[in-house]
Amino acid sequence: MEKLNEILAAYVAKGDSTKGKVLGAAFTVVNRDGVLFEGSAGRVDIPRDSSPWGSDTLSWFASMTKLASAICILQTVERGLVTLDEDVRPRLPFLQEVQILRGFDKAGNPNLEANPSPITLRHLLTHTTGLGYDLSEEPLMRWRRKVGKDKINMTMTMEGYSTPLLFQPGTDWMYGTSVDWAMFVLERVTGQKVSEYMAQNILVPLGMNETGFWPKTLGKEPVGIPYRGSGGVLAGAPFPVPEEHPVESGGAGLYSTARDYAKLLRAVLQGKLLSQESMDLLFQPQLDEELQMRLIDRVGPAQFLYCPEYPPGMPMNFTFGGLTNLEDIPGKRSKGSIMWSGYVNPRWWIDRTNGVAAVLQVSLLPFADPIVARLYDELERAVYEGLVAK
Template sequence: MDKSILADYLDSLEAKGIPGCDCVIFQNHKPVFRHTTGYSNASKTKPLTSANTYWLFSATKLITCTAVMQLVEKGKISLDAPVADYLPEYKHLNVKCGSDVVPAKNTLTIRHLLSMQSGLNYNLQAPSILKVLLDTKNEATTREVIRELAKEPLEFEPGTHFLYSLSHDVLGAVIEEASGQKFGEYLYEHILKPLGMKNTGFELTADREANMSEQFEFNMETMTSKPISIVNCYKLSNKYESGGAGLISTADDYILFLDAMCNDGVSAEGYRVLTRESIDMMRMDQMNDISKKDFDEFGRIGYSYGLGVRTLIDKEKSGVKSPLGEFGWDGAAGAYAVIDVENHVAIFYVQHVRNCGYAYSDIHPKIRDISYEMLGL
């Protein structure tokens, strides 16, 4: 196994505006590749290490949707049940119709939330959100924010289109209602702690903050990055736990989750996160023809969208070596997760660079393809 090709590629990214990055690959519960390169700060005085923490942003969604599927297995959530069964304020929703707002005809379901076909949007400045944050002096809980969000009109009838949105944040509130636990507590008890993910959570603890890699913003024209002070705009309040973008983690932690998922839902220590049946359900294409066209705008060639994950449906179109059904997702600062249940392979790449379209169009596909060549798959 020649690991130098992937290591050299990761090293080359600094010249492309990526200050530092970390990449780890597991196969059959064993680490087969690890390379950390670059720096965690703009002045290049702190080399990036395995101890560095990152905001996962949308890579959080994989864990949130896994938690939902756990509760589906336990009979506490039904995929096609109305969201209003768990969150009563979502019973009478409105939808935009041209310049008007009218009552929604379709019932919003849990499956619609998981597959981003809910009709919700990603407007963090929605009047209902701003009001609850103001009324609570920035102390609104997840449940309080999501309750107010129901007052906003949907962009379209549930189930008719795909739109990346706050759907998975709403799922965080569903998890609270279905489990009887605070969202973060549920994740800790049923996913993070049993998998040994000691440095993962919603809270920016002193230790996590001390090890936090500096965030950068990418300039595509100059292929350079500059440091930014914005921490996480998706953390709407001091008490808000975002199911779509709120977790902090390390590469060492997150790969443990991916490793369990790629090994039929079982960790190296024998903890079952999910059944293989649930994992297969997650990676099943959920898009109708119209929704598929919406998803294609993301540029994930050969992929469609399942229950909270991209899923490979066309190898010929994508030109990749990974098998059909390879799935995962990414994050706003460039994190990238690959789960391959056929070969029991998990890949996690992380950087801390916002607005970096280059990561999704070039870096992620390159890492995936080099990894499969390196592994001889």
Template structure:
């Protein structure tokens, strides 16, 4: 059993000073940071003013974008635990768009797409670890050309018939590319349960954990706290500006105020949440660790089985090419060196080796498009969520502040004597 943890008072002060400096110097927009152990919060400091001139807090509603993926993956693992599906199930049995998947292999001289039936089936595992063959058009010019030919763009991709009927760009299970495949997992959950993704998440994840401010739906309550517009960093000057440029079509779509009820509840992104809510989920996952120093509170039931929890922190790639593809993620930001990653079925990219002064091997992490990030380190017994609301993605200054905050936390951990 791991020891119970707390954070030294001096480390809490250092976290606060770091974040205040980054915001006051205008190096970053308003900044969120909360670190937790299985016992609860270690430190929570959120600094900066929203559009109304009020200080942000752990209850400020933010867009978490791809941090939605872990929630969707947990929901899928729940269905595995309940015997509704297996990780090896051919999802084409439930999703018509993947019943007979085809791989896009270019175009004829006449401009017609060359589509070849895939040899392998698309399984739930392959959707969860982004090796299904589904892809984003920005990484594959032929896919961009295909989508344009079929009239699928940022304005029309809210049409489920178009969105959930796309070709693959490689044979399932042979490569990795970060993709919209978790959106297909969300559709699968809806198909298997007969519930919308919102209904399923609320009943099986959010309400059991008391996550009252997390939803796909922009309710009046959430709208009243969605008061921090997504800022923009001009990469030519490094200055932060309040508005996203009109010619940044991809970002203007995701930076707009979300509709009250989106046409597609995307398993890969789209949730609204707060740092308070999301760290409730991180805390719960730490408590599910076999090494947790504390049991689940009375009345709190585990979200996933022991086996599914273990799978969340185990690599799921079996093809070396997929592991090689994953090494593109930035060393020094996501891990100590290139190649130090695997992907699990839990919506987590995994670190395979210890990171000095930071998280241990077997930790999982990911982030959202607007530079909001999280990690879970079940070995040490620590998790955190931090960052801001700003485009473009992968902001180096936000990542630097996030890294420094993590180092402060790890350096200041105090092991408490067991009762």
């Protein structure tokens, strides 16, 4: 365990210089029986006399919300409120009307065509719907400019989420707002807001008292999100999402702490929250051979973005819980583990074979920070050399 503390300490800024460092980080490792390691290092802000970063420091967990949301969706399926493969378009008017963007004409006008295919929760949970993130998909930003819609996904508004599809559902893979739409379906079938359902069915039962969609209700201010410039130095930057917004984002809305999020990971290891069948489904690869190749075509060239912890050429698939490695990673997690990350660089993994899971909490931009990737790699290797091996 001392090795993990040493790694954390080596990566955080000690003085005024932040070049090649993170401001602060927390790392928690759990197994089915409890917490194996909980540690933190660094500070919460640029000034060197800022408060220390702790395991109870609150930050935006962004897309790490998706694991909790996937569990919520599988719960509603278990309860017979909806099925994974029914067409959910009739439940949400926008999905009924959404068109497919097929490029632009010579005048720059979008070529839109009707979507002939069903949209299912299976599509939404596996990012095979055609809904992208506008900040990473240039055609969506070009479409926004042309039609005069200036609210991007990050505004957490219905206008921001209401973008055309970029392909026919079930024919390709693209990371985007699909899980947000899955949770809008959940709101319809349960009659509850996203925050209400998640609190009742996950957060309260697990004692996750420092996790929620609205920091004001948690009694804490989230840490800021500095930006690493070209010189490798961190500088203050505006918070990327508005403090007040009309939509609770099931894809990226949660704020949490390393200590609290680890409770969710441990619950998954223990098989809580879902039946055994549904928990197995959370880890089961969902993409057929053709869609798996589409996933690899998109993720492979951008592996440093999606899965820097995988060695080059690692066969992978997508599950309801996240990305899964189909072979053991030497010195690290076993095949069949699942993982994901968040926009401001936090990361998690769950290895059911070895019965271990971990969360790394940091808060900085841009996404896919190489310093964080190296920190995460060292931490994971130390976990498997020490805690798991013993």
